[in-house]
Amino acid sequence: MKSWFKSGAPWIWMTAGAVSISLISVIGLLLLIASRGLSYFWPSDIHQFSVNTQTGQSYTVIGEIYDRELVPTQRLIEAGIKFDNIQGEEVERLLVKTGNREFVELDFQWILSPEITQSDTPSGLAVFERSKNGNFYGFVEAVIADGKRIVENKEAALEQAIERAVELNELALDLQNDEIGAINYELERLRLKQRKYELEGTLTAEKVQGLYDRRAELNLEYREYEKQLFAYRNQAKRDEVIVKDMRGELVSLPMNYILDVAFPNDMNFFGKVARYGKQISKFIFDDPREANTEGGVFPAIFGTVFMVMLMAVIVTPFGVIAAIYLHEYAGNSAVTKIIRIAVINLAGVPSIVYGVFGLGFFVYMFGGSLDQLFYPEALPGPTFGTPGVMWSALTLAILTLPVVIVSTEEGLSRIPGSLRQGSLALGATKAETLWRIVIPMASPAIMTGLILAVARAAGEVAPLMLVGVVKMAPTLPIDGNFPFVHLDRKFMHLGFHIYDVGFQSPNVEAARPLVYATSFLLVTVIVALNITAIGIRNHLREKYKALEH
DSSP, X not given: OHHHHXXXXXXXXXXXXXXXXXXXXXXXXXXXXXXXXXXXXXOOOEEEEEEEOTTXXXXXXXXXXXXXXXXXXXXXXXXTOOOSSOOOSEEEEEEEEOOOTTTSSOSEEEEEGGGEEEEEOOTTEEEEEESSXXXXXXXXXXXXXXXXXXXXXXXXHHHHHHHHHHHHHHHHHHHIIIIIHHHHXXXXXXXXXXXXXXHHTOOOHHHHHHXXXXXXXXXXXXXXXXXXXXXXXXXXXXXXXXXXXXXXXXXXXXXXXXXXXXXXXXXXXXXXXXXXXXXXXXXXXXXXXXXXXXXXXXXXXXXXXXXXXHHHHHHHHHHHXXXXXXXXXXXXXXXXXXXXXXXXXXTTSOHHHHHHHIIIIXXXXXXXXXXXXXXXXXXXXXXXXXXXXXXXXXXXXXXXXXXXHHHHHHHHHTSOHHHHHHHHHTTOOHXXXXXXXXXXXXXXXXXXXXXXXXXXXXXXXXXXXXXXXXXXXXXXSBOSSTTSBOTTSOBOOHHHHHXXXXXXXXXXXXXXXXXXXXXXXXXXXXXXXXXXXXXXXXXXXXXXXXXXX
16 A cells, blocks of 8 residues: 555546546536526427416416426415415425516516416417517417408418518618718717817818718708608508417507517427527527617627737737747846746736726726827717727736736747757847747747637626626627727627626526526637637647757
8 A cells, every 4th residue: 555655646546536526517517507508598388377376366377487496385384375285395386487578567477386277388379579578478369461450371471570570670770870870970070070170279161161061961861861760660560460468368569579479389399499599599699688688699799709809919919028028038137036926926916906907097097198189079078088998908918918928938938949049050130030930939838828818808807897898888899980990989798798687687587597598608709719729829839840850
């Protein structure tokens, strides 16, 4: 036994066990997040319950079963609920999503299993996905299309009417965001230009007339587009669908608010798979709605990737230059040692401290100075003196800078000194040696530092809450208006979206599966960014492998 311990085998087994436990934990966590998040998009059967409460109330509930749990019978009895039949120690209750927010207080309700007298999944039960007020459940009674009441083939007529309304709504939204948005942007630029002339004292009658004429042209275009916009919206309102809800009453749903309809009880397995893929694609590519508890997360995906890429562009040159100076030029003096210790210690500073620094230095001091120097016409409204995507990228660049510096220094230290000496002996300058020999050979280590920086920056939330991220961004940082890339704009982020949906949502039950789904999507985005960087690193490693021999 003593010789076995001396051989080091126990430590090898302990290390292997620790690594295995870590891998199992990580994989288990990912599987939990994936199962809870991705199952949300599966088209569940819609149940119709006949409920008879212990107080004598009888009513019908239509909805999807979201959760089941066992409740101690004694706790229910103490709460004043009486049972006619003898129950066990625990009673099952169901969490049902009923939707129909216009007619019920909550779109989720708990139902005790002993109070359910009948439960079935009838054919023809529809779930309507709407742009406001959430889902609506009921039986389709008729479709009113262009003033005509359609009862025969109503499902086909309903799909055609929804497709028409969705297309018109998309045309109206594109018109509002593109043409009308461009006019509003140009009108604001004209206002700022006039204000700039006033501040400079160069506002002449000729310039005033030119600005007035241009505004008149834009207002004329605006009125034309506005007519077209109202025409699209009025056409989208033309049709409606008559639905019988769980109260047994007929409800008229305007078609312009309906995004999609499904009949899960009538779908076979392959139909549900197709519906499942459609719901996932809408989650990825649609905009959020209903306080982020409905719709998709595309602006958050775009904001996360854009901010991380901008951060990578900023942190890589600064980190590499700092590492080259420390390793190639700075001597091994006390000052250099202090700088290295400071760099290492920066990695241990809490991220929220970086956020406070970014808010104070970048936003208020640097951004405020930029506004006074280059955008005085916009004051007192801030341009860069307010949180935005550029300040977020700079803050996270400082946060991840130590990782890039340390990784690059490690790569530089592994390059044999004979290569440097040989390059200098052949007549190359030190700068040429660095550019053509040292940096290419150290590029895999640089990419390793960038991978670690991206992995950390993509998941950070606390500093971003101070320097740029918002719950709902009206526009993306990139659009069709000059200068096309707007680094002063606020943005959405997947990490903050998870926090907002999980802890700030007014509808906790509806938000819970979205937390898991968005978490899994954030992990997927980080993995995709890392795989891309790893692929580039491996390519560089193979490309410059010959220099090592």
